[in-house]
Amino acid sequence: MITYAQTISPSEETNAERIVAVLRDEIVRLVLKPGDPVSESEMAVRFGVSRQPVREALIRLAEAGLVSVQARKATRVVRISEKSVLNAKFIREALEVEIMRRAAGLAQPHWRDVLEPLLEQQAVAVLAKDLRTFHALDDAFHRKIAELCEVEFVWDLIDAQKAQLDRVRYMTLDAAIDINLIEHREIAQAIYDRDAGAAETALRNHVGKITSHLALGRQRLPDYFAPK
Amino acid sequence: MITYAQTISPSEETNAERIVAVLRDEIVRLVLKPGDPVSESEMAVRFGVSRQPVREALIRLAEAGLVSVQARKATRVVRISEKSVLNAKFIREALEVEIMRRAAGLAQPHWRDVLEPLLEQQAVAVLAKDLRTFHALDDAFHRKIAELCEVEFVWDLIDAQKAQLDRVRYMTLDAAIDINLIEHREIAQAIYDRDAGAAETALRNHVGKITSHLALGRQRLPDYFAPK
DNA sequence: GCCCCTAAACTGGTATGGAAGATTGTCGAA
DNA sequence: TTCGACAATCTTCCATACCAGTTTAGGGGC
Numbered sequence: 001m002i003t004y005a006q007t008i009s010p011s012e013e014t015n016a017e018r019i020v021a022v023l024r025d026e027i028v029r030l031v032l033k034p035g036d037p038v039s040e041s042e043m044a045v046r047f048g049v050s051r052q053p054v055r056e057a058l059i060r061l062a063e064a065g066l067v068s069v070q071a072r073k074a075t076r077v078v079r080i081s082e083k084s085v086l087n088a089k090f091i092r093e094a095l096e097v098e099i100m101r102r103a104a105g106l107a108q109p110h111w112r113d114v115l116e117p118l119l120e121q122q123a124v125a126v127l128a129k130d131l132r133t134f135h136a137l138d139d140a141f142h143r144k145i146a147e148l149c150e151v152e153f154v155w156d157l158i159d160a161q162k163a164q165l166d167r168v169r170y171m172t173l174d175a176a177i178d179i180n181l182i183e184h185r186e187i188a189q190a191i192y193d194r195d196a197g198a199a200e201t202a203l204r205n206h207v208g209k210i211t212s213h214l215a216l217g218r219q220r221l222p223d224y225f226a227p228k
Numbered sequence: 229m230i231t232y233a234q235t236i237s238p239s240e241e242t243n244a245e246r247i248v249a250v251l252r253d254e255i256v257r258l259v260l261k262p263g264d265p266v267s268e269s270e271m272a273v274r275f276g277v278s279r280q281p282v283r284e285a286l287i288r289l290a291e292a293g294l295v296s297v298q299a300r301k302a303t304r305v306v307r308i309s310e311k312s313v314l315n316a317k318f319i320r321e322a323l324e325v326e327i328m329r330r331a332a333g334l335a336q337p338h339w340r341d342v343l344e345p346l347l348e349q350q351a352v353a354v355l356a357k358d359l360r361t362f363h364a365l366d367d368a369f370h371r372k373i374a375e376l377c378e379v380e381f382v383w384d385l386i387d388a389q390k391a392q393l394d395r396v397r398y399m400t401l402d403a404a405i406d407i408n409l410i411e412h413r414e415i416a417q418a419i420y421d422r423d424a425g426a427a428e429t430a431l432r433n434h435v436g437k438i439t440s441h442l443a444l445g446r447q448r449l450p451d452y453f454a455p456k
Numbered sequence: 457g458c459c460c461c462t463a464a465a466c467t468g469g470t471a472t473g474g475a476a477g478a479t480t481g482t483c484g485a486a
Numbered sequence: 487t488t489c490g491a492c493a494a495t496c497t498t499c500c501a502t503a504c505c506a507g508t509t510t511a512g513g514g515g516c
Contacts, residue, residue, distance in 0.1 A: 012299070014299060014468095014469065014470090015469080015470075016469080016470095037497090039496090039497075039498095040497085040498070041497090049470075049471085050470060050471040050472070051470095051471085051472085051498095052469080052470055052471065052472090053469075053470065053471095055284075055498085055499090056283075056284065056287055056469090059284055059287050059288065060287065060291055063288055063291040063292070064291070069498075070478095070497090070498080071240070071242055071477085071497095071498060071499070072476065072477045072478065072497060072498045072499065073477080073478060073479085073497060073498070074478090074479095074496095074497060074498080075497085075498075087379075087381045087382075090326070090379060090382065091323065091382060091385060093326070094322050094323045094325070094326035094327075094382075095319065095322045095323065097322070097326070098318070098321070098322035098325070151318060153315045154315075154318065154319060154322075157319060242498090242499065242500090243499080243500075244499085244500090265467095267466090267467075267468095268467085268468070269466090269467085269468095277500075277501085278500060278501045278502070279468090279501085279502090280499080280500055280501065280502090281499080281500065281501095283468080283469090284499090286468095297468075298467090298468085299467090299468060299469070299507080300467055300468045300469070300506065300507045300508060301467060301468075301507085301508060301509085302467060302468080302508090302509095303467085303468075457516105458515105458516085459514105459515090459516080460513105460514090460515085460516100461512105461513090461514090461515100462511100462512090462513090462514105463510100463511090463512090463513100464509105464510085464511080464512095465508105465509085465510075465511085466507105466508080466509070466510080467506100467507080467508065467509080468505105468506090468507085468508100469504105469505080469506080469507095470503105470504085470505075470506100471502100471503085471504080471505095472501105472502085472503085472504100473500105473501090473502085473503105474499105474500090474501085474502100475498105475499080475500075475501095476497100476498090476499080476500100477496105477497080477498085477499095478495105478496080478497070478498100479494105479495080479496065479497085480493100480494085480495075480496080481492100481493090481494080481495095482491105482492085482493085482494095483490105483491090483492090483493100484489105484490090484491085484492105485488100485489090485490085485491100486487105486488085486489085486490100
């Protein structure tokens with residue numbers, strides 16, 4: 001399902017769509033902090049529009065699980081909960097394991113020419129300690145694998161789930177990205193070798209790292225988390 | 229006697245939410261047909277409210293991929309496309325295979341007492357050729373497995389995906405449900421045996437059947453499908 | 457008949473005001 | 487001080503009006 005969450009004609013972006021994009025980005029990057037209220041009227045002033053398009057943007061964000069609308073009370077950025085993060089991890093892992101199996105089955109020699117440059121760029125980002133670039137390249141690597149085996153649509157869904165995970169990732173930006181790169185190389189190698197089992201194992205190990213980020217994030221910024 | 233007023237629900241349903249529920253149901257059950265226009269003002273009259281809550285309901289349905297909003301042109305029930313159905317199948321399969329592996333690993337003897345009654349009820353429905361009841365029990369069986377291994381949340385996501393598949397299912401209600409039941413028994417047995425491989429195989433076979441429904445549905449009601 | 461143009465009648469997008477509920481702060485009484 | 491009543495002020499939800507495109511219906515010219 002569809003892959004287009006925004007089913008409005010591509011010709012001209014509406015105000016509501018623009019606002020969705022901006023707020024989504026700010027929520028994931030923790031500019032808007034978990035628990036923060038997001039008032040319709042306040043955002044209306046900020047974006048220079050009436051409350052209506054803001055309201056519709058917030059409805060969309062609520063559907064995506066990024067804000068919580070409490071009728072006649074308040075709209076807030078949802079707090080991170082251990083459960084929702086682990087749920088998102090389960091779903092991402094399930095979907096991407098399937099992608100790995102498929103990739104290992106379909107791998108072509110020329111895939112190496114596509115994936116290796118991404119890994120090279122990641123290596124540069126690691127040396128430069130450029131965390132934001134690395135994370136963007138991280139996503140690009142995973143998405144490219146899906147694209148190569150023609151299931152890119154799955155990543156549209158993973159993206160939606162990943163909003164939960166990404167907030168945790170932004171809380172621990174200093175994470176050991178060099179290890180991340182090593183894991184990416186393992187995944188790539190398993191695919192080149194058409195070894196589905198190895199690809200699955202490498203991926204599960206890779207995705208599983210989020211749990212340690214979770215613990216670290218909770219320790220650093222407990223206010224961003226929902227009470228247990 | 230003290231009676232606890234049921235009317236004090238934790239969150240009183242808003243008009244928009246009520247409308248979402250009604251329209252979603254009508255779309256999945258093909259009461260609103262793929263391609264049908266869903267006019268805001270028309271629905272406003274029907275539900276006895278203004279355009280606003282209808283509009284917000286349609287935004288939610290658009291996010292779920294059930295309607296398509298074309299700015300200043302029309303809002304329509306999205307046609308079924310082969311691609312979107314197969315995409316939904318891929319996602320459901322990936323998620324539920326992971327559930328099967330988990331179920332096979334965690335299976336307890338008492339699970340039999342939970343699942344077998346469902347299968348018995350399904351057998352009754354098969355004999356009575358009661359297709360709607362069978363499909364409801366079908367969903368209940370799959371969801372119960374997820375619940376038993378504590379990942380019921382995954383089924384909330386599968387449900388969203390399944391809206392696409394269910395419309396096809398409603399087009400072919402006379403499908404061979406007796407075979408469906410046999411497949412359910414295979415899945416259950418594999419779980420009782422804690423045989424993850426067998427459970428996975430059985431499930432993939434089971435879910436794969438949608439492709440034949442797809443061909444049959446397209447043959448019967450070509451207007452409901454998007455042009456290739 | 458056929459075509460083109462235009463105006464009326466749609467469509468969804470936005471602005472604004474008000475209703476209903478929840479929160480907050482103030483004031484007064486014990 | 488502590489607590490409760492109450493009003494001011496928040497919030498989201500809904501109704502109404504208007505705006506801007508799009509489609510369609512109906513003439514008029516050929």
